[in-house]
Amino acid sequence: MDMEIVRWLDQPVMLHSSRADTCKLTAEQCAYRIGYWRYWYEADHRFALPTVYLFIAAIALCTIAFWSLRLAPSGLRKQAWWQKLVSSVRFIAYRRYEVKALHTGTSSVAVVALLIIGAAFFLAMTLGPSPYYWPNTRTLSYGSSPPLATRTGWMALACLPFLIILPTKANMIATLTGVSHERLIVFHNWVGWAMFALALVHTFPFIIFHIWKGDMVLQWNTSVVYWTGVAAIIPQAYLQVMSLPWISTESTCDRNRYYEFFKATHYFAAILFVVFFFLHCDFRLTSWDYFIATGVLYTLSFLYSQIRTYFEFGVSHRASFALVSDLVMKITVPIDTTWQPGQHFFLRFLTLGPHALTAHPFTICSVPSLKRNAEKSKLVFYVSPRGGMTGRLASLAAQQPNFSVPVLLDGPYGGLKTKPLHSYDHSLVIACGAGSALSVGLVMDTLLHLYRTPKSDEEGTRHQMQVVIATRDRQFTEWYEEALTEFMEENGISWDANSIQIMVYLTAVYGPQAINSSDELDARAEKGLVENTGPPTSTSGRIPFKIVCGRPDISAIVRESTLRPGVSVGIATCGPAAVLKDTQNAAADAQLRILSSEAGAREVYLHSEVFT
Structure with a gap:
């Protein structure tokens, strides 16, 4: 098995490839080749790191805004200029616009502004530096990696840690910015599209170059790099195209089935994408550092939720079900923990076949018990069954009121982030x-x-x-x-x-x-x-x-x-x-x-x- 793995990577395998470079061109040509935006051996520093800095700057800006609003002293909150500053931030966070031509609306002004800044950055870093291709001839070669492909590849790689961490339930971005994980999904989607676009721009210059050179078939037959790249971009394309909201039939039932299929397959596609992307990078320069960062961030997020599920809450909880109306089902889980109004828990029901593999979010409709010597608090959820898992549970509740099943808990998440x-x-x-x-x-x-709160004599x-x-x-x-x-x-x-x-x-x-x-x-x-x-x-x-x-x-x-x-x-x-x-x-x-x-x-x- 080890020998099979070795064939996918250059030998000897290292964490970082060497930056040692020998230029056999003329002094003038060598000087041109090592230009700031052109030098292959520093491309990770020129393009990947600025991309990371862009994400960090956006996160830092949102973090400063959130904690400034949350920790501002009461005296400052009463100042007119502060109230106007807060209102200006909230305006761009709330305001949406209708796009009548597309029969849809935009995200908030703040989200759109961040997306525009990101698009401007990637366009400038992609199209701004020159050249797009080396001025190679049949007898002169500056390199076999077109500069356009080099820079877009590194920027795409730098997106990877943020792409993977943004949709996780427990992630540091949500903690720092006060933006709950479900609201970060929009950025996860757009980072995915940016990464996919960069990957395409990374791919086609190589095809054009090797067709010009006349060895495209040879490269495909002999170089693992080319077909690991293709093997990575295929699941990436699947993930992006399948995430489009309008790829579905008009029938709600069909749409739900389509979503369930995507939900069931996107983890498998994501694993394929990351594995082949890892092999494609082949420890060039600092490329594997981004996979290490991705693995660490995702593992911490995953372990946090799993530790809470199995060690804080345990596996002994049971959820009971009852229909309180023809359209609403009540789920009750006795538990010894606390939460805030408006938060939600992820519930994993262990006796529903394939549904036991997935956790589903439900908004909490109760508050923790106030009595110290009372029975456990009760997590209560009122759910509108819509087919699938909730429809099956409602059917069972109709046949057997207050029946119960084992449940795993993960939460709480979300809720009001400032004050009640x-x-x-x-x-x-x-x-x-x-x-x-x-x-x-x-x-x-x-x-x-x-x-x-004691009643005041002052009206209002x-x-x-x-x-x-x-x-x-x-x-x-x-x-x-x-x-x-x-x-x-x-x-x-x-x-x-x-x-x-x-x-x-x-x-x-x-x-x-x-x-x-x-x-x-x-x-x-x-x-x-x-x-x-x-x-x-x-x-x-x-x-x-x-x-x-x-x-x-x-x-x-x-x-x-x-x-x-x-x-x-x-x-x-x-x-x-x-x-x-x-x-x-x-x-x-x-x-x-x-x-x-x-x-x-x-x-x-x-x-x-x-x-x-």
Whole structure:
């Protein structure tokens, strides 16, 4: 086996290849050959390291912004110039734009700006230096590696550690920047495309050069480098093309199957890509250092999550399942740990066949127990089954209520990274579609805060919370009230109707046609097909709900909340893409009002939850 491995690499195998160079050209030609942007033996320093510095600079910028906002003293927070600076940062983090020609929207201004800077860097480093090809002749050779191919290859290699670490659940980038791992996926995707584009530009100059030289077939037949390169770029192409959001049929069911197939195969493709890329680099200069860095970072991330799963939480936990409505399933896991509202856990159910190999994220809909001598806290999740694993669990729960299965836990992740919602004067929670359960834990946390906070004689100083929920589940208020009532009874607190208002928009039936799935609800909501159909009605239970048949006007609700003069407003939202976009743009508009000193809130913070 060792002999088979040896054939893939030059001998003797070293960590770094030698930088020793002998130039047999004229003095003038040698001087040209070792130019700053042309010298092959320093190409890793000229192109790979600046690429690393680009990523580090972006991470450092986001880190400074995050920790400055988080650690700023209260006196500084009250300064008008500081509030305007914070609002300017939040504006570019929230604001999105619609691209009507493509029938889609952009990422936030901040994300787009980082992508533009990255694209400008790679274009400048690729097309700026000259020449693209050596001025070789049939009798004169400056080298067999075209400068264009050399520099793009090193830049692509330098992207590798960041490409691999960005999507991991526990990674240092998320810790430093305060950006949860699921939000870093967008950068993982774009770094992948940048690396793929650089790999293509790295590949074709070699083909052109050897076709000109007349030995392309010979190189392919005798050089391992060429076909390991091809073997690396094929799975890389598969990963990039398969990640395109529009490569799917119009059927939601087919789209889900397509995603599940990609999810099941992308780890295998990624391993093939990294292995052949490693062999392709063949310890040239410092190339293997980037694989070492990648391995260390990924291993640390993987071990952290696995150690927490098996040593902190163990393998003895069981998850129980019960249908609380026709459309919602409750998952309960007794556990002795803590978490924050809005965070999520990854659950791996061990008795569901192939599904036992994958962990699935669920937003926590409970808060830790406050009683020291009480039973364990309970992780509670309210899930809208959509087929696949959750559909199978819902089917089992219907046949056997409160059945349980062994479960492995990994978390918590995500959540609000600055301060809790109840620390603001006014909080607004917008939860729609499958994301409506996000509000449960936030309401519980606010109830605890209100219970601990003595009532003030001064009107308007007590925290106010507004909850807006859009759901097609007509039994929503029943299980929602049951969850909050059970929580209040366990902790000996009562409902504060003067401080918390919950408005539920029922979106189940419109005209002669009913909405038959959560996916369809989300799709219709994104297309604006759900309209408000009447005035609100109130329930008379222990927890008063205001019920409206229709779809909430998200922009108007956010605007109304942020126009309150002189208050700080914390907003949390979870739902379809259209809901997130409307909330983010309305919050961005509020930042502009702060910057222009218009009447309204003095501070507006937004947390957009991706997982449901």
